[in-house]
Amino acid sequence: MGLPHFWHMHACGRCRIPSIRRSYWLVKLQRNRHRDQLTRRKLRALGYDILTIWECQTRDPVKLTQRFARFLNFPPTP
Numbered sequence: 001m002g003l004p005h006f007w008h009m010h011a012c013g014r015c016r017i018p019s020i021r022r023s024y025w026l027v028k029l030q031r032n033r034h035r036d037q038l039t040r041r042k043l044r045a046l047g048y049d050i051l052t053i054w055e056c057q058t059r060d061p062v063k064l065t066q067r068f069a070r071f072l073n074f075p076p077t078p
């Protein structure tokens with residue numbers, strides 16, 4: 001459902017770069033992060049609002065629902 005924090009290097013502290021072939025992974029993952037930034041920029045330029053949900057943020061359904069509601073400007077649930 002959400003972006004996996006490993007492949008996209010979410011700064012949540014759960015992303016661990018493998019110690020084997022470390023420089024390979026660093027380049028690969030930083031390229032992913034850079035591509036994500038460019039994609040977000042292009043989408044904003046086209047007028048889209050963007051909500052990024054990370055894999056690690058999908059574990060709490062209440063918080064996840066609140067994030068969606070805020071993003072969509074829904075009134076808070078009682």
Ligand SMILES: [Zn+2]
Nearest residue numbers: 005010012056
């Ligand atoms: Zn994460």
